[in-house]
Amino acid sequence: MSTATVARTDFRSIRRSYAVVGVGVVFAALAALVFLGSSEVHPHPVRTTFGLSALVAWALPLVLAPLSYLAIAGDRARGTITYHLGLPTSRAAYFRGKYLTRAAVAAGATLLGVAVAFAVALATYEHAPDPGRFLSLGALSTAFALAMVGVFVAISASVASRSRAMVGVVGAYFLLSAFWVGPLPVLNLGTALDAVAALPGVGVSDSARALIGSLSPAGAYFNLLPELVWAGSPGEYAALEQFADRPDYLGYEPWVNALVLAAWTVGAPLVGYLRFRSAELG
């Protein structure tokens, strides 16, 4: 089975399960709500992209996780993988097909959400949204979604049971998103680094903190937003201006963060495939 046949078969399967519609509708609805809720508060839509970016970083992976964690582990648990690989389908083609389907749905849902946000902003905000900023936001958010889906599919390819896939994906979400750049006040990367810095003889500089903070997809995503979406934004919003005079740390450099996102997007599926390639399927 070629990559295209696997992808087509897989897409048909998840489309009929309403997973595709579900992911798209849920994220689009959340994005619309975020913008509707702030339309009377912020005259400029760019300010609300700050809230939308938090939704992308923390809620979108949770929407994508159910779509991804059984991509391959589910087939292994059900034995369906013997249907696919009993045909002249290589493991590489099978993996590619599965990844492409999930990645396409993730990208489509993300872009749909941003497009809906743009439409709501256009209809309800005092100032019209800047198409360029929304395009950048859409592209960056899609890159983040692809990185997370790559991680999830890689985990799905690395384990043989549904339960392990679920635990792995939830763990990855918590570590790479909620913990790394998370909203939890007592359990996040900052508090962990504080604890490390409190050890005798150990110091963690601000530049090191910035670099470590950029190493997850969510960290890189947030670090790229000020440069690509919020730079020179109209209005005087403290939430956006806090990034204007950031120190010249390596961890804040756009190229470093772009590299981190690219590394996760390419590296995670590659590692997942290498583990799947040598897996005992029987």
Next chain:
Amino acid sequence: MSAVEIDELTKRYGDVTAVSELSLSVDRGEVFGFLGPNGAGKSTTINVLLGFLDPTAGAVSVLETDVTRDPQSAKSRVGLLPEAFEPVPNLTGREHVAAAVETKGADDDPDALLDRVGLAPEDARRPADDYSTGMFQRMALAVALVGDPDLLVLDEPSAGLDPNGVQLVRAIVREEADRGAAVFFSSHILDEVERVSDRVGILQNGELTAVNSVENLRDDLGMGSVVSATVDAIPDLDPLRGVDGVTDVAADGSTVRVACAAPGAKMVALRRLDDHATVEDVTIEESSLEDLFEAYTAEGPETEAAAEIGADDGDARPATAGGERV
């Protein structure tokens, strides 16, 4: 020409040896029945054949292709019916077959294949998740038949099928063998295996304990048949015991049971019995593959037990272990 060539295959999972130094070959056009109790290593062997598992030691080639090096090339000419798998969710039976046709680059008509395996057109267009076990097996068989494979690997093809379905599988297996394909199949329905197989291999604890035609295994074990004759009066049985090829003689009421290891012994024994009594009725019970299976897979002393005739049911019992053991 060999369709399957397994040479000293060993597969271990940690400390557990699933298959140990297994060697066998299956020729093209041959139907090979692969038997063994649960956990004997049948599915492991099949999974190695398909490249799902790597052998710990040994070599496996399918259609002259080393499956550890080039599984794709081998699989393009193999039709697989796996054991106990679930369909792709929300896909119809026809779509399963159509995807297989597309993958193999074959020109089969999915509807014709589904018709061949007896899946009604309206069922073929329903999601396979909703199928009964029998309907699902038919769909899986249609997938296996895509592209006229040179080797059919069928893992429990009759599981869940009704008698008509079992008969259909048997007919298709024979048709495929007549076409020149090799058929390598495992089944727990021993009657089915006996009817359709040219040879059988019996696997026990990961080791091949016997491989031969059912007839030869029967002869090798001295488990030929039992002649049961109803007579007017039980005569002296010693003359029957002297017949060459007779392994045991017993009487039960008005019935004399004569175990014959050699096919030619039956008529000689019957004539000799008729010389000493009036034979009113005769039945001949061939030892079944089930008997052979029990003989080859029984543990320890039972395998070595001498042939005897059961006092209660008259079944032929396992004879002295002397069959073609590997």
